[in-house]
Amino acid sequence: MGIFSKIKDALHKTSEKISVAVAGKRVDENFSQDIEDALIMADTGVKTAEELTSKIMDRKFSRDATDIDIKQFLADEIASLLKPYESDFFEQEPTHNPEIVLVIGVNGNGKTTCVAKMANLFKQYNPLLVAADTFRAAAVEQLKFWADKVGVDICVAPNGADAAGLVYSAIEQARANKNGIVLIDTAGRMQNRDDLLAELEKIKRVIKKHDESAPHKTILVLDGLTGQAAHSQVDVFLKRIGIDGVIITKLDGTAKGGALVSLTREYDIPVFAIGIGEGIDDLKPFRAEDFSKALIGVE
Template identity: 55%
Template sequence: KLAAQFRAAGKSVMIAAGDTFRAAAVEQLQVWGERAGVPVLTAPEGSDPAALAYDAMSRAEAEGADLLLIDTAGRLQNRADLMEELAKIVRVIRKKDETAPHNTLLVLDATTGQNALSQVETFLKMADVTGLVMTKLDGTAKGGVLVALADRFGLPIHAIGVGEQIDDLAPFDPEDFARALTGA
């Protein structure tokens, strides 16, 4: 959905499918890439996600892409092995560009609730998170934890997911969000 927005803004975008352990995750990202008109770079199932990220950076650079979005496996902050994999991706891409990643967005599920606080805290340490995206705000979850996250961590909230369609990722507007949260 982010790729579609960047492409609509005139940017050349590539996506790297970094969840190399779940074939379904790669397939899902390929479907979204096709919908957005954006190439999705993949590696064989079980491949090293950090190697894919590095190779994707090389290809994006060679092809003159404006943006490379590296999608990683969903992970729980209490799984040390998965968190180390994320840290490895950051270390490896910094070999190619010491300023990378230029932005690291943590995508949170609105149904997570207060657990999001510990998620952000852990991911900040491992991956230098620079902003947040909150999904699934089209259901019963209202995402009130975003208020606590903004207060505690001061991270910008870039977008909110309000549905399943490709254009159902809306820029975050704090006033609209406050009205929706309070029913005003």
């Protein structure tokens, strides 16, 4: 299945609601309420839903405008909102030696899988993976499995070891072994949020001991199924750790999708990539037009 069909399938709940709101209606007051509700249900956030609805009303569709005309218009409007948040993540060559990439986010969002997918994507730069989720043996095993499969280097520590200490020695190792990029997988236990954030701050500090300009990319991994709750995750990690971009995973699931629209706009953060499956090749560029069409349900 192509990327577009996967996302389209995942977002079908949303596009169906939009279709119902638009179907056979005249563009009047009732219509405006229905479409706004459908957009809010899609998690676009109230502000964006209101803006998009006004745009439709201002467009003054004639009586013979079809559902498809309206949906196409809406998809175009959303695409232009999202366009600025596309990124050249997939074309980027490391500009530092090594390039240090820190991957953060809540447990289960897909961090480890993203690190594996990135290792595969940037394989030509001889990546070193760092299993800095040192508390869970399973997490280390999971990353080892991927490092093996992709055929890249990995740095691990004994269970329960200090994550920041591991990161420090991993960067030394990367320098010695000429790894062009260091991909750091981290823990994401939110139940003790302060400990987690303190640990991430410490990791950042030790990275800076090696290279003041690093981490060169801090990537927040978000689960596409999360909806509006993703905002509080962005909020916390942005304030305490800093983020250069997000990766939204599980857009092959049954995501509502609108949260991506509100998140990028509210925090002015690029979408480095999207995850559309559990396989190693399932990390793809974020394309505003494809995403918007899938969200609204137009070809």
